[in-house]
Amino acid sequence: MEHKSIHFLDLPDEILLIITKKLCPIDVLYSLLGVNKRLDTIARYIVHTKFLDFSIISSNSQFCPVDDAVLDRFCAQILPQIYQHLKVLVFEQLCMKRILLACQYPNLRIINIINYKPNIFSQYLTEESPIVHLFRKQIAHITITNRKKEASNESFTDGCAHIFTICKQLTFFDMSRFTSNGNAQLLLYNRLPNTCFSSNLRTLFVNVATFDDCLCLLDGRLSQLSSFTVNISSIKRSSTITNNRNVLPNLTEFSLFCYSLTNAYDCHIVPLLRRMSNLKDLTLNLNIERLTFIDRIHLDEQVLNYMSKLNSFTFHICTFISTSNTVQFLSTNDIQKTFIDWKYSLISCCVDYFSNEIGLCHIYSTPVKITRFMYVTNSFRGSHFQFVTDLKLYDRHSFEHDFFEWASQAFPLLNKLTIFNLIPQENKRQISSIIKYLHLRRLDLINAHIDYANQFLFHTYAYLPRLVTLMIRYEQLTIVTNNFTNDLTRVNCQQVKRLANDELTVYPRDFYLYFSSLSK
Structure with missing residues (x-):
């Protein structure tokens, strides 16, 4: 042929x-x-x-x-x-x-x-700039992105305020795509009330430092805002702004993310949500400390009854309680029963009680659509976490090899993993399979027992082809690698480009031979 x-x-x-x-x-x-x-x-x-x-x-x-x-x-x-x-x-x-x-x-x-670098960008948009007319008359959507730690919160806020001042036609502004380590957060408290003012903006994505900064954005300066997504670094009881009770009539979509533990849910977050009477879509990702677990009864009575137009409610709410004076210990099934006939989505629950008199309850919409999930314990199972890329594991019982086998499949896109567990593994000699973490780039073992360093760094236990950032206590690192001579951990260490530990150390010569990709 x-x-x-x-x-x-x-x-x-x-x-x-x-x-x-x-x-x-x-x-x-x-x-x-x-x-x-x-x-x-x-x-x-x-x-x-x-x-x-x-x-x-x-x-x-x-x-x-x-x-x-x-x-x-x-x-x-x-x-x-x-x-x-x-x-x-x-x-x-x-x-x-x-x-x-x-x-x-x-x-x-x-x-x-x-x-995006705010100081340089602002120089491009002076009154004399030949491109300022384009931004003032035409540009309606702006997204600014930077994965590096370059802008202070103050200069970032100045730069964003300048964009609001120049871009009169702006209806969409995403300023949230920055590093999530406390950098590039909007600081509005103690600034003039016309900072970041716009009569046209309808959609905003933003990282802010405090709950007060969030309230500033909802004080009327963005009068046409209809879709608001905010990631708040810290929500504390000591808010200095009186929570405005005025209804937010134009707001139809609201997403609130706060990954730090807050004890101000009832006094700050609930009153804010009650102002959103015309809301159609709500997303919450919160880690809360309070006296009782949050369940459907609480959500209905305290939040949802104030939102008659709500069509979509997606959430992950993790509640920590003290059990020192608890009489009734609610189970996962008890919480799950409260969500029978829940109209918004399927709901999963998980309840744990720890020996230090702490109770932990997760309630979350499934499948999970958020990308960051905190405080996963041994009690979790299922495969609802396809979109999660940033995961924190927490337990006062050891994580065994079979748990990590489940996690690697349940979180297939895992990019960042933090383990908070100081309990040694029980079945160290019963490991038979190599677990693959094909997308894992950042591993934090600072608050983990040395067994988890073995679990992840031994190439006979874990395959980490993309690991570039490792956070681990230096003493544990020297033990696991046998002073940087252990061939069983060399494979997973050799591609690491950034190492963070608890000591400022002058590393031995063998260290850099072992971590051959590390920037000196």
């Missing part, structure tokens, strides 16, 4: 369009535009010229600017040919001025700024 080769250009236009739709528009335009008339037509197809993403993600998940030669050709030759179709641009901040000055963009409405 004679084999015939088919050239790319032998394919019909319909097939070429199907192929190019699956490719990055930047690559399509750079490779095909200007080759010949037919490929010009394919490259100019509207799908390729509406949305352009000039960002590149490196192997360590950092954003990098596009190559200078590629950018030069786009600015000089390609953008001037397609500018009238562009509606969305994604670019690294250092490239912003070159791209926006390449030509006019009459239909550009959406901008995503990568590696």
Whole structure:
């Protein structure tokens, strides 16, 4: 049988369009535009010229600017040919001025700024800047992103306030895509009440430092706000702002995330939720300390009865209680029964009692759609956690090998794992299988027994092909690695690029040979 080769250009236009739709528009335009008339037509197809993403993600998940030669050709030759179709641009901040000055963009409405640095960005948007008119008159959607720890909260707030001042047409602002380690949080308390003012903004994603900062955003300065997603670093009883009782009539979507433990749920969070009488979609992810567990009865009586228009309620609520004076110990089944005929979604519950007179109750919507899940114990089972990437394990009973086998399958996209457990494993010699954590990049063992260092660092127990950040006590590290000579832990350690421990130490020479990928 004679084999015939088919050239790319032998394919019909319909097939070429199907192929190019699956490719990055930047690559399509750079490779095909200007080759010949037919490929010009394919490259100019509207799908390729509406949305352009000039960002590149490196192997360590950092954003990098596009190559200078590629950018030069786009600015000089390609953008001037397609500018009238562009509606969305994604670019690294250092490239912003070159791209926006390449030509006019009459239909550009959406901008995503990568590696946003507030001080530099504000210099681009002075009254004398040639691009300030674009931001003032056209741009309606802005997303700012930075995975590095560069901006202080103060300078971040100044930069965001400047964006509000300049971008009069802004209806959507996502300023939440920053590192989650206390950086890049909006600080509004003690600032003028017109800071971050907008009469047009309808959708906001933001990280704030305190509950007071959240209340500031709901004090009327964003009068048209209808969708609000807020991640609050800390919610304390000592809030200095009186919780406004005025109804928030325009708010129809609200998502509240707070991963630190709070004892201010009843005095601050519940009164705020009661102001949202027109809410249609509600998402809560909270870790709460109070006298009793939160169940359906509480949610109905204290929150949901004030939201007659609510259609969707997604949540993970973890409640800690003291059991020192508890008479009735509610079980998982007791809590689960309160959610019979729950109309919003399927609900799972998990109740634990610990020897230190602490009770813990999780209630959560399934399947779990949130990406960060705290205080998972041995009592958890099921496979509802497909979207969770950041997990904290907590228990006062040991986590055994079979638990980690379950966890690796229940949390298939796990990227960050923290283990808080000082109890030694019981079945150290009964490990028979290697557990694969294919996406795990960050492992925190600072508050874990040394057995869990063995569990994860021995390549005969765990396969960690993408581990780049390891947090562990230095004493444990030296024991597990046998002073950086143990071949059984070498495989999982050799790709680590960042090591954090509890000591400032001058490492021995063998250390850097062992952690060969570590930045010195």
